[in-house]
Amino acid sequence: MIPLKRRKVVPSGAGNTGNTGSEESSPNKFPQVILFLLERKMGASRRAFLSQLGRKKGLQVEEMFSERVTHVICENISGDEVVAWLESGVGGRGRSSAHLLDVSWFTESMRAGRPVEVLDRHRLQQQMREAEVVGFSAPSYACQRRTTLDNHNAILTDALSLLAENAELSGEDGRGVAFRRATAVLKGLPEPVTAVTQLVGLPCLGGHSLRVVKEVLESGASSEVEATKQSERFKALKVLTAIFGVGVKTAERWMREGIHDLQQLRDSGRTLDRSQRAGLQHYDDLNQPVTRPEADAVAAIVEEALAAVLPGATTTLIGGFRRGKLTGHDVDFLLTHPEEGREVGLMTKVVSWLETQGFLLYQKTTRNSYLEAEDGPARPSSNMDRFDRCLSIFKLPVEVKGEGLNPWRAVRVDLVVSPISQFAFALLGWTGSKLFERELRRWAGHEKAMSLSSHALYDKTQSRYLRASSEEEIFAYLGLEYIPPSERNA
The missing domain is CATH 1.10.150.110 (DNA polymerase beta, N-terminal domain-like)
Incomplete structure (x- = not known):
């Protein structure tokens, strides 16, 4: 009787290196080298064999391509084909420093028992040499x-x-x-x-x-x-959502009812709310860019209002104009008072003064509803701020030349009132750009375990709010190099 062949016993935990689970894999001896073997034209079976061989020699071989890969190993394929594969998105995105290498580099490394030096003969040839095209680099956020x-x-x-x-x-x-x-x-x-x-x-x-x-x-x-x-849907949505007070859902509902332009909307007899009526009435003005001189003219009016209702209160031009833009679709101002609490009721007084002076064609004011919870911001936190805020359409006087020209134009203006204790966060949040602010919040949450809003910065690891009196302090808390407004135009 032939005895049964005894199975090899692998001690618990042995050989678990996170690769293929092969019991013959060696620990990663060369952490600075991460390989990816491109299956295309190499074949699945040969790729599996070479991957196992590389791991036996102590090399880290990835099954999936990622930005961590330092050496891409290929066989019977040109450099241009590999680059096209990387650019297609099928393999992810390659690092500019990753070597694109012929399999000969791999076989020489196997014989040497270590990664050999990358020489010109190992590199895949491309029609456009690296010397002719310099790649760019950029941080992720x-x-x-x-x-x-x-x-x-x-x-x-x-x-x-x-x-x-x-x-x-x-x-x-x-x-x-x-x-x-x-x-x-x-x-x-x-x-x-x-x-x-x-x-x-x-x-x-x-x-x-x-x-x-x-x-x-x-x-x-x-x-x-x-x-x-050329899409009729895109063109109609562009026109309808350009009406102040009209969002995508409202525009889509109108389109289903056969309304695709302004004249059709006017002829439809549809009942519009107050903001939509103002938006339709002043459509041409509100879709004409606001210039920097016009923004400065609005600023002068706001400053006059503050001087009249609360001496000592200040206004700061925010949004795109603070970032250096010469035109914008609206004008935003951040109002405050250097003494905490004096800003309470300021918005009501400013709006009343502007209405009395005949500067407002439309306004909608919301009250401050921000509450700082001891256990941190609500989860999930809202990106919308809770300040006293006035969405308005200004009647801005303009210099006119010639008969029949309008002596004023309608301009979209947002007024925001912040307590001085939250001013730095409000200033940062309202300066933009929109994507820059989104990325700041993403960085705070993903990289620093913090929650950032236009009101505050909360450190989840320390379970406390971090106070700041300037944008520079906020950047420092986040571990970021300070970037001035003129360089936040992402």
Whole structure:
């Protein structure tokens, strides 16, 4: 009788290195080297064999491609094909420092029992050499990057911004944010992009965005963007949501009822609320950009109102104009008083003065509802602030030349009142850009275990609020380099 073959017993926990579970894998001896073997043209069985061989030699071999990979091992494939694979989004996004190597480097390393030096003969050849195309690098979060108004890639960012807008108008907020983040990365680049290979490894640039960029670089336009511009639905939503007081859901409901433009809305006899009536009445003015001189003229009126109702109160121009923009779609002001508590009731007094003086065509005021809970902000926290706030349409006097011209124009103005104790947070939150602020909150939550709003910064690990009297202090709490307003145009 032939005895049964005794099974090999593996002690509990042995060989568990997080790779394939092979009992013959050796511990990772070379942590600075992370390999990924590209299956394409190599074949699944050969890839599995080589992966097991590499792990036996103590190398870390990843099953999935990621930004951690330092060496991409390929067989019977050109460098251009590998780059195209990386850009397609199928394999994720490659790091600009990752080596694209022929399998010969791997076999030489196996013979040597260690990763050998990468030589020119190991590198995959590309038609466009790295010396000719310099890749860009950028931090992952927009709040880590300095973005001025000097955009070197407007043709690319305009295309992605339009796709972001279309996604938002379609209720696809996730796709909209993805396009906005890709746009922000391109806005922050120091030079024009000349080849899509320069973008390999940059954060937030997924396969969809890269395909659009590549098409624009090669043909001067994106077919998807051009089709979106010609879409009747997109054009109708653009017109209707440009009415002050009209959101996407309202516009879509009107479209289902056959209303696609302003004249159809006027002829429909539909009952509009107060804000929508004002928005329709002053549509042309409100969709004409506000200039910096006009913003300064509104500021002078607000300062006059403060001087009349509460001497010592201050106003700060916020939003895009604080970031250095020369035009905007509205004008925002942050009001406060250097003595805590004196700002209570200030909004009511300012609005009353403006109405008495004939400066308001429309206004809607909301009261401050912010409460600081001892156990921290409510979860999930709201990104909307709770300050005293007035959404208004100003009747701004203008210099006119010629008969029949209107001596005033309608301008959208937001007034916000903050206690001095929350002023630094309100100033940071209301300066923008919108994506910069979103990324600040994401950084605070994901990287620092904190909760940031326009009211406060709460440290969850210490279970306490962090007080600040300046934006610089808030950046320091977050572990970020201070970025001035003029460089927050993400």
